[in-house]
Amino acid sequence: MRKFIRITILLLLTMSSVQAATVKTISIDSRKMGKKIPATLILPDSYNDNTQRFPVLYLLHGAGGSHAGWNARTDVATLSDEYGIIIICPDGGHTSWYFDSPIDPTYQYETFVAKECVTHMDQNYRTKARRDSRALCGLSMGGHGAMFLAIRHQDVFSVAVALSGGVDIRPFPNHWNIKKRIGSIETHKENWETYTVINLAKNLHDGELAISIDCGDRDFFLNVNRALHAQLLEAGITHEYVEKPGKHNWIYWRGAIKRQMPFIDKHFRKSKIVEQAEKTL
Numbered sequence: 001m002r003k004f005i006r007i008t009i010l011l012l013l014t015m016s017s018v019q020a021a022t023v024k025t026i027s028i029d030s031r032k033m034g035k036k037i038p039a040t041l042i043l044p045d046s047y048n049d050n051t052q053r054f055p056v057l058y059l060l061h062g063a064g065g066s067h068a069g070w071n072a073r074t075d076v077a078t079l080s081d082e083y084g085i086i087i088i089c090p091d092g093g094h095t096s097w098y099f100d101s102p103i104d105p106t107y108q109y110e111t112f113v114a115k116e117c118v119t120h121m122d123q124n125y126r127t128k129a130r131r132d133s134r135a136l137c138g139l140s141m142g143g144h145g146a147m148f149l150a151i152r153h154q155d156v157f158s159v160a161v162a163l164s165g166g167v168d169i170r171p172f173p174n175h176w177n178i179k180k181r182i183g184s185i186e187t188h189k190e191n192w193e194t195y196t197v198i199n200l201a202k203n204l205h206d207g208e209l210a211i212s213i214d215c216g217d218r219d220f221f222l223n224v225n226r227a228l229h230a231q232l233l234e235a236g237i238t239h240e241y242v243e244k245p246g247k248h249n250w251i252y253w254r255g256a257i258k259r260q261m262p263f264i265d266k267h268f269r270k271s272k273i274v275e276q277a278e279k280t281l
Contacts, residue, residue: 020045021077025068028090028120032100032108039117040067042080042087043125053128055268056086056121058113058157060098060138060145063176067091073250074257083265086127090117095177097169098145099195103183113145114153135159135210135264139253140221141166141176147197150209159210159267163256164248167197167213168224198228204237210267211239214256216246 022043027036047054059076061069067089070076080087092098096109122129134157136146143165150160169178170192173185182191193199211232215225222243229241240263246252 021080022047023071023077028112028117030108030112030116032111032116033106037112038067038091040071040089041125042071042077042089044080044084044086046081046084047086047126051126053126054084054086055133055135056088056127057135057137057264058117058146059087059089060092060113060136060142061089062138062140062142063095063097065142070257074254076257079257079261083261083268085261085265085268086121086125088117088121092142092145095141095181097141097166097176097178097181097195098148099181101181102191103188104181107181109145110149110152114149114156118156131156132158132270133268135161135267137161137163137257137260137264138165139163139256140248143167143221144169144197147211148195148200151197151200151204154208157209159264161212161214161260161264162197162225163214163253163260164216164219164221165197165213165225166221167201167228169196171224198224198231201228201231201237202235204232204235206235206237210263211237212242212260212263213239214242214244214260216248216252217243218246219248219252221248 024041026039026041028039030037059070070089076087090113092109093107096107098109098113100110101107121127136150136157138146143162144167147160147162147167150157182188182195185192213225213229215222232239
């Protein structure tokens, strides 16, 4: 009986130490939208042990999701601990597509994520407040958002990772409330051309962003991801492309975020080496 109790205690202690990161919900003020917006903040365990500064991963949810989805459905808190990275999951609205909507002033999520959220993090937490220590990653709508925001705000972010990303919105004119954000494709065709990632990516130069694309082979966004991959190859833009068996679901994204964290971490480590070299000059 005593042996059983000891084993049980050891198991409980082991389970409690699996997720040592601090996970909490915070509110971030959006002056542009005139409201406070929730976000899930994950601080690695090492954050509490010293005074060093940490790189930050801005992790975006998909259409119909919320800021809480990533932590509720994946092991991102464990990954935060493993890699020593702060993770912030800002709420992107039900179907914002991370646009500053030109027709709906209540949906201004480009400014919120790329400016207001970044400012809040840098002012309130021990972040490395430089572009090469900030990464964007997201799934589905958030995959679009990661690429969209990184391309348009290269002074802020240096890494863009799209998981099952809707990287070309034009084939889906009647889905996920996109037309409520930028107008219908019939009446606002210019918006659809201007705001779609695959067109924005035509302005990229090699080396400007660290880019990784990851999509399942049975995903309804597979063709647009393949098209973006081909376009980047033709333009000579260095990037990583992963296509694995899977659909547009959390089973795939749980594996994808684990695959992509080493890519993000590798970039952050390079920036740390540069940072240390700069200090010695």
